[in-house]
Amino acid sequence: MPDYGHDLRFGSFITPQNRRPEAAVDLALLSERAGLDLVTFQDHPYQPGFLDTWTLLSWVAARTERVHLAGNVLNLPLRPPAVLARSVASLDLLSGGRIELGLGAGAFWDAIEAMGGRRLTPGQGVAALSEAIDVIRGIWDADERRVLRVEGDHYSVNGAKRGPAPAHEVPIWLGAYKPKMLRLIGAKADGWLPSLGYLRPGDIPANNKLIDEAAVEAGRDPREIRRLLNITGDFRASGDGPLRGPAGRWVEQLLPLVLRDGVSTFILASDDPQDIQTFAREVAPALREAVAAGRASAGTHAAPVRPARALALRHPGIDYDALPESLAAVAVEPGDHGYEDVRSSYVWPGSPGLVLRATTPRQVADALAFARGQNVPMSVRSGGHGISGRSTNDGGIVVDVGAMNGVEVIDRERRLVRVGAGARWGEVAEALAPYGLAISSGDYGDVGVGGLATAGGQGFLGRSYGLTIDHVVGAEVVLADGRIVRADADHHPDLFWALRGAGGNMGVVTSFDIEAAEVGDVVFAAIVHDASDTAAFLESWGRLVEESPRRLTAFLSAFPGRSGGSVLAQTLIVWAGDDTDAAVPAIQPFLDLAPVLQQQAQLAPYAAVVAPHHNRHRGQAGLRSHSALVDHLDGATAAVVAGMFADGDVAMFQVRSVGGAVNDVAPDATAYAHRTQNFSLSVVAPESRHAHAERAWERLGVDAIYLSLESHGDDRLLARAFPPPTLRRLRQVKAVYDPRNVFRHNFPVTPEPGR
Incomplete structure (x- = not known):
């Protein structure tokens, strides 16, 4: 399998020297500004000239906003896996899902022993790493109600409480070169992370073969495993050596490593700011372009790979392979990390076959188009408090607009506020408080905007200011046929009337314009x-x-x-x-x-x-x-x-x-x-x-x-x-905007026949 089809990622590999502690942090910040996807630090806890890598990762996570972070690789013998699991999950939650886990079985055993670690043979190191992965994944599985028990020769836990779960599905990458470690990657890990300098010609395809065979034996698709590579080079050198010379030569030499050997993440080991910027701004975009052309020519399908264990959880009636590319990044299926957080509403449990967490009206339109072609129920969710139970289902599709949660005061003089349908009313109140404004909106801050602002909105300011819908002056709506329209007194006034009280039957509202009240x-x-x-x-x-x-x-x-x-x-x-x-x-x-x-x-x-x-x-x-x-x-x-x-x-x-x-x-x-x-x-x-x-x-x-x-x-x-009279009018409006009754899984207003 020459190319596994993974998206390309680029990172830096920075020395955590402590002579000038701010230097490593500055290089991490530079990596993010330059556009790299990943920042990594080597981990040698016994090295007195280095900062502690985990402390450094935590500090850098607080200083950055976008870039992902990892140890390259963390020294397992000096970092107990149960504690490491909680450390990773905690930092992942605090950083918004930006932590990856690179692990090594250990090296430099004299130094490890000097720090209180236990010396292991190579075979013991592999066994210990395998047990550690079970412990780490067990701690992360916060949805499993039973306490965690792992009986290992090197790492055991007996009744540990699980959690917290990380913010995203943290991959575990292993630094490995020997056959037993490579087979462990195929069986349990999510990535192989070697350094090019330690590999001989032909090692990458041979080692890939071992990983792939072990993956198949474990019932996995080899494409589940990302292939990463630490690289070094010199942009200012001349000659024909590997990764020496201008950025164009680097692209020529890295391209076959992607298309022939399946490497999809390149991590530059350098503490030179200029090298990091050249790698990010010249090599990365050019290599992405070259890979895209090569894949197009070869017909390689580049898409996220579903683990085999998750494929078995897919629901009949949904053609998962037909999901539009625009929705791939926002789709959550049974078995995915985070599914437990999106399957149910606050009140009602559900088991949908697919949740589409749209971030734009266009994605909502694409989600509706896809859902119309499936033979399953469709639900729409905003905040998901969900007393009615209509914001989830069993075996169907949920279009979730929770990510569309912005709150913007667009005209303070008119008290005009634009609120995303996915916001929750407590968040809206917090955002409006500095302006001395408020919107009457229910009695509980976690209630979602979309459901309440299309149904009525009986709130704590009701006798003073009326219902929430009484102050909605406009809305952006995705209709059943995919059109994105504005509804207000001058545009689609019949739809605007229907949205305020029966909106769930008419379309998916993605934002509301609401006149707030002067309330401090x-x-x-x-x-x-x-x-x-x-x-x-x-x-x-x-x-x-x-x-x-x-x-x-x-x-x-x-x-x-x-x-x-x-x-x-x-x-x-x-x-x-x-x-x-x-x-x-x-x-x-x-x-x-x-x-x-x-x-x-x-x-x-x-x-x-x-x-x-x-x-x-x-x-x-x-x-x-x-x-x-x-x-x-x-x-x-x-x-x-x-x-x-x-x-x-x-x-x-x-x-x-x-x-x-x-x-x-x-x-x-x-x-x-x-x-x-x-x-x-x-x-x-x-x-x-x-x-x-x-x-x-x-x-x-x-x-x-x-x-x-x-x-x-x-x-x-x-x-x-x-x-x-209201119901008759609603059925007439329904016949205009949803004649095929796409939005029939709410309280069912059916279209008036013959219109």
């Missing part, structure tokens, strides 16, 4: 009541909210208490402004509703009220949730809820106040048409009580719901989410 500090109060007299408490609470000034928005969460029949209720109140003289008299009456168990109030930035929690999305709280929009918390409504608590049908009950400014908007102004109700209710039922709880909830007799708080949807719910 707010008065925030939290009160916990004993609400065991549940019906009376709810009725009084609702009446008090309706009588309160519009500046006050209150949300309530109630839970069964620990003692039989008791109910605890937490009220969160936001007074939209810093006028404490007005806020305190408005908040004070809430203390008189029932026995107070806990209370606090403070003046705080709005961003602190909805701070992001950055929870991991592992589907940890699968639930059954139902909603209702009601005009009042009257006696009949309160009695139904109190009865559900008494029967054990409630795990959590919530009330969001949605009157005031929410109801100033005409019902036909947006697809969210419920503009008379003062309260949005939701109940979470225990799975064992779900059927009984659903029957009890139906006794509310409501004809209006909020889809974002519904965990399971059907046509019956659609009629409650959208009044008949």
Whole structure:
């Protein structure tokens, strides 16, 4: 196999001398500025003239932004593998996924012994390295719930807790020259990292053969293993020797090492700043161009190689080989590093066959085109909080716009903000706080922008400023046919209307233009009541909210208490402004509703009220949730809820106040048409009580719901989410923009037939 088809990478190999400690750091920074992909340092912990390599890597990681870093290679006998695994994972997380792991079995044994290491024979060194790889990979496998046990002759762990997982799939490269080490690479490693100066003519193809044979024996594709090479040379020398002379001669001599011998990463061992710049700016681009031409001529397919173990996890119904090149870098499949972080929403577990983490509207369009051709469900995800469960699936495709998360104030005078659909509302609040601006947006900072800003947006500033959608003035949308359009009052006004309340049925919104409110500090109060007299408490609470000034928005969460029949209720109140003289008299009456168990109030930035929690999305709280929009918390409504608590049908009950400014908007102004109700209710039922709880909830007799708080949807719910005139209009708009019903895996608004 002459060319394994890997992308070309170029790096530097810097001496970590400590006579001028800043010199090695400066060369690393120069390598990044010059455009190299990788910076490496040799590792000789017994050498008093060198900086400690791991400390140096950590320092350089903090000083750089883009370049990847590695030891070349780390001395395993003096770096215990379990601790090394956590060190690598930690630095990878801190650096944003920029750490690679080069390992060596050890050399210079007298010096290793002098530092407390144990002398090993060559055979023992190979065995120790093999055991170390098992330990390291076991520590990184944070998704495996069992403790780690590795019984080795040289390295053992007995019940170690796993984690943390690195930010990316850290490759393990081995420095190796002998057959046993080469076979270990084929069986377990991700790369071969020798130095050209230690190789004889013909060694590279012969050693590649050993690696490839061992890989096949282990059930692996040899192309899974990258071939790296440390090189030295002289750009100023004359003559015909290897890598001597101008950059063009280097390109001529390195080209066959790629096309004939499969080397794809070249690492220049030099501490000369000029050599590093020449290598990065002249050799690297020219060699990339020459390799591309050679591969085109030979018909070599250059693409990421899936490990054989991961291919077995692919789902039927998805033609993975047809994935467009534009999506290859953003695709996550089962078995990939990071799949566990994207398979589920925060609430619902999922097992999609492919997650496409688009970073541009064009990639979203390509993802939709690909998904339309597959015989599997398709979901769209922004932040992925996902009470409805529609942002993931089993066996299908998820188009994830979470990376499109920018927040930009584009016109401070008009309070106009552009927000990426993948942002989370806590991040939006943080970004707007320095401008004295805020957007009313739910009650939890981890909720995603895209889902909430297309469904409604019942937030802590709702009675003062209305729903989130009431202040959306424009959106960038990728339509089902791949067109990228702007929707606002002047462009596609029918689509713009539908997006605000039923956007998930119409397209994929990638960004919103939203008019923010002038809000800095707010008065925030939290009160916990004993609400065991549940019906009376709810009725009084609702009446008090309706009588309160519009500046006050209150949300309530109630839970069964620990003692039989008791109910605890937490009220969160936001007074939209810093006028404490007005806020305190408005908040004070809430203390008189029932026995107070806990209370606090403070003046705080709005961003602190909805701070992001950055929870991991592992589907940890699968639930059954139902909603209702009601005009009042009257006696009949309160009695139904109190009865559900008494029967054990409630795990959590919530009330969001949605009157005031929410109801100033005409019902036909947006697809969210419920503009008379003062309260949005939701109940979470225990799975064992779900059927009984659903029957009890139906006794509310409501004809209006909020889809974002519904965990399971059907046509019956659609009629409650959208009044008949609204639903008819939505179906007409759907027929124009999604006539083939591509976006049918949301709550299903079907196109009007015959349009």
